[in-house]
Amino acid sequence: MIFSKRITSMQQSPIRKLVPIAENAKKQGKKVYHLNIGQPDIETPTEFFEAVKSFDEKVLKYSFSQGMPELIEALIKYYKRYDMNFEHEEIVITNGGSEALLFSLIAVADHGDEVLIPEPFYTNYNGFSSAVGVNVKPITTKATEGFHLPKKEKIEELISPKTKAILLSNPGNPTGVVYTPEEIQMLASLAKEYNLFIIADEVYREFVYDNLTYTSFGNIKEIEDRVIIVDSISKRYSACGARIGSIASKNKDLIKQILKLCQGRLCVPTLEQIGAARLYSVSEDYFENVLAEYQKRRDIVYNALKEMPNVICEKPTGAFYVVAKLPVVDAEDFVIWLLKDFDIDNETVMLAPAEGFYATPGLGKDEVRIAYILNEKDLKKAMNILKIALEKYPNKK
Amino acid sequence: MIFSKRITSMQQSPIRKLVPIAENAKKQGKKVYHLNIGQPDIETPTEFFEAVKSFDEKVLKYSFSQGMPELIEALIKYYKRYDMNFEHEEIVITNGGSEALLFSLIAVADHGDEVLIPEPFYTNYNGFSSAVGVNVKPITTKATEGFHLPKKEKIEELISPKTKAILLSNPGNPTGVVYTPEEIQMLASLAKEYNLFIIADEVYREFVYDNLTYTSFGNIKEIEDRVIIVDSISKRYSACGARIGSIASKNKDLIKQILKLCQGRLCVPTLEQIGAARLYSVSEDYFENVLAEYQKRRDIVYNALKEMPNVICEKPTGAFYVVAKLPVVDAEDFVIWLLKDFDIDNETVMLAPAEGFYATPGLGKDEVRIAYILNEKDLKKAMNILKIALEKYPNKK
Structure with missing residues (x-):
């Protein structure tokens, strides 16, 4: 039997394909510190x-295709904190981001159309795009420049009549970059000049460190009809397993169109929406502790990396990831070696090889993404393992 | 701003677009018996x-992309009751059917490829298809023939080199048809001869009346590598708001390909899977009462329809729908009239105009789908309202 070209050409998740090797290491009694997943x-x-458990109806009915009104209202209030004013008909609830x-x-975008995405980028952008026949044109960014955007002219060169949107995550996964207000303005002016949408994946909005100024695309009034804000409770409230996301746009006609897709899949789970509505009403100071915790972890990881010889990375300022250039020939080989052939007191570390985050062939071969999602003690241990591993690893550059 | 052609050309859900009119009727104090939704x-x-509420972990983590092992195991056991033997790597859990x-x-199917679907069909088949650029070729079936399939030659005429699959729901939504073993065999032989997949939407598998023999495509051994079984707990366990579905296929390579899509959206909600696993372990006799209840309702609706002059429908034998041909010029106009201009003691009924279930323009204009999802008393009342309404409605044929 023959499958569709679009599905056979989809790459397997570069993170998930190493999972069996990690599972094997664990079966042999090794402890693996997972810095590879978010x-x-x-x-x-x-x-x-509590909200989920308070549900006491007898029938678990369909919810509204657009999303549960209480959740939409909670989101509207949440956005107001960031000076974004959305109305009820400008938001839909989705199955995750x-x-x-x-x-x-x-x-x-139609089949054959193009979207620009700064690379390295969240691998699943690739998956979604190929599933629906949209071509990704990468805007290459570099570890040595902290993964900030190239000059406007460089991006303009990539725009064709088929380009329909710029898609980006800010703060960035996998890079941890937070784009400057000037970068956001530059993209906004491109969107205007070339009649493009901006799909702004801002699921890490709260994860910005060093009191940096964060500019959401939801605050750029002059292109509000071009901006699509993608959000999710997964990282924001550490509720990855709930799968509650959302789309917000001041372009009501766009939301009306997207609502047809929402109707096609009927609705998002009822119980999870009840829980999510409650989360979005959690008081603002919830983020203070979380942010302090992640900033501490960021410092542990960054300071450790800075002390490792020939490791290149700028200080990440957002999300909970950093992409570092390692002095190795092939980062995937290094990760497999870490799992198979290396340990300190029967402990090792797992990282995500960064090649899969690039669309341009050959880039990122010597880079890894580190997610700082472990507690202080484990994180320090893991970074120490990485340091010694880099000393011992044979295939160095 | 310009949207994609594929989304602007998507039709709005024909059921949902009448909702505002129904809401308006209710605001004016009218009681509406909803026979329009499933x-x-x-x-x-x-x-x-109980299963959902027993969850006591501190972090709501991602589940497995393929689905929670306990749920997959529960499904494997469930299928065994129907003599279908699936292995763990032959099933993925999805966000609903x-x-x-x-x-x-x-x-x-790739962009521009075709699938054959017996019409009238579940409208969202159309939505999914246009979202991903697949063209629907309808196999027209008729109320006067109880919506059974045409002869093999008729279907063969529709097959082109671009045809990749036959998609059908059995028992049928909206028709309530249960295909005979001969019809299933005929489709199987077509699949074999023309190298097609069969996408068998069998979410109503348990809803078969009059002790009829039901043949699942999962029981047709000789084409097992071509068969994709779509299931859902929504109707089976009256858990529409859980959004838990699944794909099962003996074609392991196909499941491996689909797993890439699953990885792209990370996972299905964790809590809902815990609940669903418990449901699939509910003892078989759960269905006895449910089935008896629906068969009683089917009889109420069918007997009432048979007594209405010039209403054409064959006795439906599955799911909980019937499509009836009414003596009206335009069924949508009739439904709007029911909501706006008609009542008996301030009560009325809402039906689903069937035109939206057809891909062939002009078909189904005088047909409605009736979902028998109300209790006996309400259903009798609703059918009586329909009977009198048909007498009083001015735009009759």
Whole structure:
């Protein structure tokens, strides 16, 4: 039997394909510190579970296709804190940020159209795009420049009549970059000049360190009809398993179109929406502790990396990731070696090879993404293992 | 701003677009009996809620992309009751039957490819198809023939080199048809001869009346590598709001391909899977009462329809729908009239105009779908309202 070209050409998740090797290491009794995945260890606020458990109807009915009104209202209030004013008909609830991205792509681009994405980028952008026949044009950014954007002219060169949108995550996964207000303005002016949508994946909005100024695309009034804000409770409230995301746009017609896709899949789970509505009403100071915790972890990871010879990375300022250039020939080989052939007192560390985050062939071969999602003690241990491993690893550059 | 052609050309859900009119009627104090939607009133087994409420971890983590092993195991056991033997790597869990259908289409058809679907069909088949650029070729079936399939030659005429699959729901939504073993065999032989997949939406598998023999495509051994079984707990366990579906196929390579799509959206909600696993372990006799209840309702609706002059419908034998041909010029106009201009003691009924279930323009204009999802008393009242309304409605044929 023959499968579709679009599915056979989809790359397997570069993170998940190493999982069996890690599982094997664990079976042999090795402890593996997972710095390879974005699954935080922070406790989900208990309000989520309390809300879910308070459900007492007899029939678990369909919810509204657009999303539960209480959740939409909670989101509207949440956005107001950031000076974004959305109305009820400007928001839809989705199955995670994933579905929000998929629906946004379907709505703005036809088969054969193009979207620009700064690379390295969240691998699943690639998956969603190829599933629906949209071509990704990468805007290459570099570790040595802290993964900030190239000059406007460089980006303009990539724009064709088929370009329909710029898609980006800010703060950035996997890079941890937070784009400057000037970068955001530059992209906004490109969107205006070339009639493009901006799909702004801002699921890490709260994870910005060093009191840096964060500019959301939701605050750029002059292009508000071009901006699609993608959000999710997964990282924000450490509720990855709830799969509640959303799309917000001042372009009501766009939301009306996307609503057709929402109707097609009927609705998002009822119980999870009840929990999510409660989370979005959690008081603002919830983020203070979480942010302090992640900033501490960021410092541990960054300071450790800086002390490792020939490791290149700028200080990341957002999300909970950093991409570092290692003095190795092939980062994937290094990660496999870490799992198979290396340990300190029967402990090792797992990282995500960064090649899979690039669309341009050959880039990122010597880079890894580190997610700082472990507690202080474990993180220090893991970084120490990495340091010694880099000394011992044979295939160095 | 310009949206994609694929989204602007998507039709709005024909059922949902009448909702505002119904809401308006209710605001004016009218009681509306909803026979227009597939939301059953049957209680969700309490086991679902108990399982969800027993969750006591501190972090709501991502589940496995393929689905929670316990749920997959529960499904494997469930299928065994129907003599279908699936292995763990032959099943993935999806966000409702909806995502199962979407992923199946993406996996077997590229942009511009075709799928055959017996019409009238579940409208969202159309939505999913246009979202991913797959063209629907309808196999027209008729009320006067109880919506059974045409002869093999008729279907063969529709097959082109671009045809990749036959998609069908059995028992049928909206028709209530249960295909005969001969019809299933005929489709199987077509699949074999023309190298097609069969996407078998069998979410109503248990809803078969009059002790009829039901043949699942999962029982047709000789084409097992071509068969994709789509399932869902929504109707089976009256848990529409859980959004838990699945794909099962003996074609392991296909499942491996679909797993890439699953990885792209990371996972299905954790809590809902815990509940669903418990539901699939509910004892078989759970269905006895449910089935008896629906068969009683089917009889109420069918007997009432038979007594209405010039209403054409064959006795439906499955699911909980019937499509009836009414003596009206335009069924949508009739439904709007029911909501706006008609009542008996301030009560009226809402039906689903069937035109939206057809892909062939002009068909189904005088047909409605009736979902028998109300209790006996309400259903009798609703059918009586329909009877009198048909007498009083001015735009009759």
